[in-house]
Amino acid sequence: MxxxxxxxxxxxxxxxxxxxxxxxxxxxxxxxxxxxxxxxxxxxxxxxxxxxxxxxxxxxxxxxxxxxxxxxxxxxxxxxxxxxxxxxxxxxxxxxxxxxxxxxxxxxxxxxxxxxxxxxxxxxxxxxxxxxxxxxxxxxxxxxxxxxxxxxxxxxxxxxxxxxxxxxxxxxxxxxxxxxxxxxxxxxxxxxxINTSRDTLRISDNSDTVRKAVALFLAKHAHLYAHQEKSVLYVKVKYAHYYKENDFMDVKSLIKAISLGNTRINIMILIILFRKFMALIQ
CATH class of the missing domain: 3.90.550.10 (Spore Coat Polysaccharide Biosynthesis Protein SpsA; Chain A)
Structure with missing residues (x-):
């Protein structure tokens, strides 16, 4: 109390x-x-x-x-x-x-x-x-x-x-x-x-740093994610979209992630796939 x-x-x-x-x-x-x-x-x-x-x-x-x-x-x-x-x-x-x-x-x-x-x-x-x-x-x-x-x-x-x-x-x-x-x-x-001014640098602004953190996070909590495959995909898609990491997930994984049935996530997936396509034709 x-x-x-x-x-x-x-x-x-x-x-x-x-x-x-x-x-x-x-x-x-x-x-x-x-x-x-x-x-x-x-x-x-x-x-x-x-x-x-x-x-x-x-x-x-x-x-x-x-x-x-x-x-x-x-x-x-x-x-x-x-x-x-x-x-x-x-x-x-x-x-x-x-x-x-x-x-x-x-x-x-x-x-x-x-x-x-x-x-x-x-x-x-x-x-x-x-x-x-x-x-x-x-x-x-x-x-x-x-x-x-x-x-x-x-x-x-x-x-x-x-x-x-x-x-x-x-x-x-x-x-x-x-x-x-x-x-x-x-x-x-x-x-x-929360201060959102770009005058102050946050660790989360560095995509390389966050990429390492995501991998460490998923590995550390693998025992919890064992039966939560959709949650793993959710985390990866959000990261790949926000930090514009086109190589973080392959096309097969992105298509599989569509099974999440989440409209917002599906929009992110389409954006990532579009970025991958544009990278190929450039």
Missing amino acids: TSSSNLVSVYIPTKNRLSLAIRAINSVLNQTHQPIEIIVVDDCSELAQYQALCAEFVDYDNVHFSRNSQPLGACATRNKAINRATGEFVTGLDDDDYFKPHRIATLLAAYDDKYAFVCDNNSMFKYYQFGDISVKKILKSNYVGNQIFTQRYKILALNGYDENFPAYQDYDLWVRLIERFGKAKKIQGCSQI
């Missing part, structure tokens, strides 16, 4: 995004729920930026900073923050995104220990359906987004984010949490704003 007195830890990895990180931290300080602690781990930013960030919040005893002596990457940096957190509950925030004021209060009120975690939509995916998310459903697509709200011990029980993943590390963790602790719950609403 949750109450208004539950301490919630928010972990924020950051690197060389001073103004955006300030906005992110302020959005957590402005939450309607209290108490909150903010764990900021800097992944070896320029020293001047890190010092300026610390100075901005020097008067707040619930904002804690540390800096990696060398770049460790997003997964390791998040894991360090989670390990340093002291709250019963944790949730994450990327340094270029921010929370609406009611986010933590809303997710805490919706939380039940019978769920692996709770989440809601964000500004990029406002229309994803809400309700329970089973293993079968999460294998088809990341209906969760990039952040969840859960008890800290559940993430620690799985050793946090898998640091071998160059991308899709959040998706991988969501799958493992649901597999271990049962269904997740997605509630209605949108309480997180």
Whole structure:
């Protein structure tokens, strides 16, 4: 059971995004729920930026900073923050995104220990359906987004984010949490704003990186996909379409994927087949 007195830890990895990180931290300080602690781990930013960030919040005893002596990457940096957190509950925030004021209060009120975690939509995916998310459903697509709200011990029980993943590390963790602790719950609403500006580079913008991550993801969870061939095809088609990877799936596999019977996926398949055809005649 949750109450208004539950301490919630928010972990924020950051690197060389001073103004955006300030906005992110302020959005957590402005939450309607209290108490909150903010764990900021800097992944070896320029020293001047890190010092300026610390100075901005020097008067707040619930904002804690540390800096990696060398770049460790997003997964390791998040894991360090989670390990340093002291709250019963944790949730994450990327340094270029921010929370609406009611986010933590809303997710805490919706939380039940019978769920692996709770989440809601964000500004990029406002229309994803809400309700329970089973293993079968999460294998088809990341209906969760990039952040969840859960008890800290559940993430620690799985050793946090898998640091071998160059991308899709959040998706991988969501799958493992649901597999271990049962269904997740997605509630209605949108309480997180995602930065979609092209001024900030995200790992998921690199198709080569994501290509490796998709292969690693499918291999790691092969035991779950054993009887979910359609879900495997679904993941591959979405990746091939979004990143314009014409050689990621052969024609035979694409035609087979039409059996999914999903209009949106079939449109993606037609686009991929058209790209393959154009590549041949050029």
